[in-house]
Amino acid sequence: MVSIEFWGGVGVIGSSKILISDQGHRVLLDIGLDIPGGKDLFRPPVRIRPDRELADRLRMGAAPRLPGLFDPAALADGDPLGEAVGPTAVFVSHPHIDHVGLAGFVRPDIAVHAHTDTVDVLRALSSTGAGVSGGDPDWQRLMDGQKTTVGPMQVECVTVDHDVPGASGYLVHTSDGVLAFTGDIRFHGRNPERAWDFVRRAGDCAVLVTEGTTLGWEQRDNRVRDEDDVERDFAALLESTPGLVLLSMYPRDVERVRAFLEIAAAAGRTVLWPAPIAAFLRLMGVEEALDTDAVGLPEVHAAPASYVLVPDPADLPSLLDLPVGPDSVFVHANGEPLGPFEPRWEPFTDWLAALKVPLRQIGCSGHASQGDLHAMVERMRPGTVFPIHTTSPTRLHPPLGIARVIAEYGSTYDFAGGVLEKP
Structure with missing residues (x-):
């Protein structure tokens, strides 16, 4: 048996x-x-x-x-x-x-x-x-x-x-x-x-x-969000945000990474990743993945509307080094911290509130x-x-x-x- x-x-x-x-x-x-x-x-x-x-x-x-x-x-x-x-x-x-x-x-x-x-x-x-x-x-x-x-x-x-x-x-x-x-x-x-x-x-x-x-x-309704919804919402936020866009997403979702890079480029923005994530993405064939250190924070301060920056979720105080405020937005697309069920979520949202950075969740399951x-x-x-x-x-x-x-x-x-x- x-x-x-x-x-x-x-x-x-x-x-x-x-x-x-x-x-x-x-x-x-x-x-x-x-x-x-x-x-x-x-x-x-x-x-x-x-x-x-x-x-x-x-x-x-x-x-x-x-x-x-x-x-x-x-x-x-x-x-x-x-x-x-x-x-x-x-x-x-x-x-x-x-x-x-x-x-x-x-x-x-x-x-x-x-x-x-x-x-x-x-x-x-x-x-x-x-x-x-x-x-x-x-x-x-x-x-x-x-x-x-x-x-x-x-x-x-x-x-x-x-x-x-x-x-x-x-x-x-x-x-x-x-x-x-x-x-x-x-x-x-x-x-x-x-x-x-x-x-x-x-x-x-x-x-x-x-x-x-x-x-x-x-479930609030019968409609299920899909990747088209995610990409549409990301493009809209890039267009409507006058300052720096912050982003959280799964680096392992390589297809979404590639889509976001294309959308950002079309909007005249460059996506910057923490160095280990950029290195991972390049190994996965995303050769255009750039790390923040390669560009430098002075460049980001000089032209915040030209960038989308992925912060290190384990280093919230690093947000203090960025040109952020009400004219910025934090786009959460299924990245870390994952959601309210996670212990890191409350400190994350508290930091955004203290810095007056709006949070927009646009992911799909x-x-x-x-x-x-x-x-x-x-x-x-x-x-x-x-x-x-x-x-x-x-x-x-x-x-x-x-x-x-x-x-x-x-x-x-x-x-x-x-x-x-x-x-």
């Missing part, structure tokens, strides 16, 4: 980890940082101990106690988790920290797979000092449609649409049927055909494990809307669906005949959704 265990993403957004076992072989889908009880014990101002991060997380229940997964060198002395167990392989859906953050601690004899574009992002981040903790594993590159054999299982990589290069779902072909895992997915992005192709290829699967981020959000999630399940028609990566899994309502199971952390299930074992 094939079993499924959930070691993250249960009742929280992020920290996905799904373990599938078949005849002594194991496949782990995603290996994100865990957020126990909805509150990250290691959030700022807590400082990570570099040589003790995994051991500390395990002790505090902020990482999964999975035997034979982690490198013994990263564990506390004598921790039995370091003992090898059955053959295991890890598959990462995309390069966001809540899906890949623990990959650097995996045993060196366990293969860690990801789409080749995801590997490029993670290697570029490592080169600029922003890689995963513990260092890069020996990444095994995948292409769309490529299948990897793990004992009796075959794991198929399927690209989807998300707000980062290389985002993929997986189809795990097991002895009891196919388990489909969406990773993070959306249907309103630049490449919706990828998401719908995943739905087609996963049709009639035995099990669907889906992210459900937006199930926990209150990287996650499927509630309507698209329900349409996906209806088209796919799995036997059993597990909604994870959400604070409100009970808001997913599958059609009659499809079993919805609300997973519990560390519990073991069969493909019909039955509980085999509780922790």
Whole structure:
């Protein structure tokens, strides 16, 4: 019998980890940082101990106690988790920290797979000092449609649409049927055909494990903002702002970066990035990415209307060195700090208010809307669906005949959704 265990993403957004076992072989889908009880014990101002991060997380229940997964060198002395167990392989859906953050601690004899574009992002981040903790594993590159054999299982990589290069779902072909895992997915992005192709290829699967981020959000209307909305709003703010424009966005969303650079150039403005981010973008092929130091703050003061500047979100006092005030604007396009749920958000908005800099939020979600999630399940028609990566899994309502199971952390299930074992 094939079993499924959930070691993250249960009742929280992020920290996905799904373990599938078949005849002594194991496949782990995603290996994100865990957020126990909805509150990250290691959030700022807590400082990570570099040589003790995994051991500390395990002790505090902020990482999964999975035997034979982690490198013994990263564990506390004598921790039995370091003992090898059955053959295991890890598959990462995309390069966001809540899906890949623990990959650097995996045993060196366990293969860690990801789409080749995801590997490029993670290697570029490592080169600029922003890689995963513990260092890069020996990444095994995948292409769309490529299948990897793990004992009796075959794991198929399927690209989807998300707000980062290389985002993929997986189809795990097991002895009891196919388990489909969406990773993070959306249907309103630049490449919706990828998401719908995943739905087609996963049709009639035995099990669907889906992210459900937006199930926990209150939707004010049925319209979903898309990238056209974001680009239109950015262009309008550039036109209407007489002074310096400040910007926060995901550097890993390379497609949006390229679009914003074009919009800024058309408006006669140059985008300036912190040096590490500019270096990352150049490694990702965005050769025109300039860092602030290369231009210099005197130039920005001399002609603030000629620039869009991306501040370091960890250095709010650096805003004092900029020509900002009521004729400026801070454009928040899904960057850091991520939102009001994050501890850094209140100090960030307090600083803007004190400097009298207006804040405009223009982003769009990287996650499927509630309507698209329900349409996906209806088209796919799995036997059993597990909604994870959400604070409100009970808001997913599958059609009659499809079993919805609300997973519990560390519990073991069969493909019909039955509980085999509780922790």
